Amino acid sequence: GLSFDRVYTWEDIDQYLDVLGEAYPDTVTVVNGGSSVERRPMKYLKISTTNFQDKSKPVIYMQSLLHAREWITQAASLYAIHRLVIDVTERDMRNDFDWIIVPVANPDGFVHTHGISGTFRYWRKNRSTDYGLLCMGVDLNRNFDVIFGTGSSDNVCSDTFHGAGPFSEPETQVIRDIIAEHKDRMELFLDIHSFGSWILYGYGNGTLPANALYTHLIGVQMAQAIDAVKKSYNPDYVVGNTALMLYEASGSAADYAMSVGVPFSYTYELPGLRFDPGTLFGFLVDPAFIEQAGFETWEGIKVGARYARNSY
Numbered sequence: 631g632l633s634f635d636r637v638y639t640w641e642d643i644d645q646y647l648d649v650l651g652e653a654y655p656d657t658v659t660v661v662n663g664g665s666s667v668e669r670r671p672m673k674y675l676k677i678s679t680t681n682f683q684d685k686s687k688p689v690i691y692m693q694s695l696l697h698a699r700e701w702i703t704q705a706a707s708l709y710a711i712h713r714l715v716i717d718v719t720e721r722d723m724r725n726d727f728d729w730i731i732v733p734v735a736n737p738d739g740f741v742h743t744h745g746i747s748g749t750f751r752y753w754r755k756n757r758s759t760d761y762g763l764l765c766m767g768v769d770l771n772r773n774f775d776v777i778f779g780t781g782s783s784d785n786v787c788s789d790t791f792h793g794a795g796p797f798s799e800p801e802t803q804v805i806r807d808i809i810a811e812h813k814d815r816m817e818l819f820l821d822i823h824s825f826g827s828w829i830l831y832g833y834g835n836g837t838l839p840a841n842a843l844y845t846h847l848i849g850v851q852m853a854q855a856i857d858a859v860k861k862s863y864n865p866d867y868v869v870g871n872t873a874l875m876l877y878e879a880s881g882s883a884a885d886y887a888m889s890v891g892v893p894f895s896y897t898y899e900l901p902g903l904r905f906d907p908g909t910l911f912g913f914l915v916d917p918a919f920i921e922q923a924g925f926e927t928w929e930g931i932k933v934g935a936r937y938a939r940n941s942y
């Protein structure tokens with residue numbers, strides 16, 4: 631297993647997924663969904679007690695590190711994997727669902743944030759060179775085919791550059807294809823980001839989905855479950871529509887999943903690094919918070935999963 635006291639590199643995680651697949655062949659399948667811009671395999675796990683053959687089970691999708699610098703988010707995916715495969719105390723979580731977990735949704739960007747002595751630690755986008763070499767990269771959370779281009783930038787140098795068009799990037803194509811393959815029974819979609827202690831839902835232009843009330847209420851239940859076990863120096867989670875609470879954001883992964891029929895879809899923003907209530911360090915990671923981040927997020931996920939099951 632992993633020790634939740636450090637941040638793992640892309641290579642570490644990539645190897646770990648293979649190790650899990652070999653050690654737990656009855657429940658874990660490692661899938662290579664395709665290649666990133668720099669030709670890294672986009673590996674993900676399918677976790678299932680029936681090898682995805684029992685079509686009566688809902689599918690839960692979870693991803694992290696779509697934004698390269700949001701390092702703490704790997705803890706949420708790796709911890710969920712841990713509790714579904716190795717340290718299984720909530721057996722219903724493993725038995726009642728088929729899980730798809732993509733721990734590193736932006737491998738090239740994540741590798742880049744480890745580059746030369748911290749210089750690129752705050753890189754967010756992928757590493758596309760299609761738009762010139764002066765500025766690189768597309769914001770993958772603006773590149774999905776949903777309300778495309780309305781809450782994003784057409785300037786390649788911007789951190790929210792949306793790319794040439796919907797799904798111009800291989801990384802978002804991989805995620806699109808996973809959703810398409812499973813969307814008939816995908817009930818819950820979770821895109822884990824940082825930072826801010828938010829649970830957000832679409833649409834990113836402020837238009838609410840038909841089930842907005844239920845979406846909001848489940849969001850509040852998830853937030854309460856996290857807040858019940860959170861560290862006191864972190865604020866309570868706040869739940870709401872992205873555009874109404876934060877800013878307009880088009881082309882996001884969570885909105886896309888919702889637009890193709892996934893009933894419950896959320897963007898989590900995990901807490902930013904704080905050493906005391908007054909000082910927010912944001913994207914940097916306190917090793918002492920890694921296991922807690924995984925644990926408390928899992929408390930929220932369980933609540934969402936149980937609602938998804940009961941409404942399926």
Ligand code: 0X9
Pocket residue numbers: 697700771823824825830831832833834872879882884885896897899
């Ligand atoms: O702006 C984003 O992509 C997300 N925030 S972050 O600071 N991690 O970059 C929020 C996206 C949420 N959008 C929707 N669900 N529409």
Ligand code: ZN
Pocket residue numbers: 696697700771823824
């Ligand atoms: Zn993000």
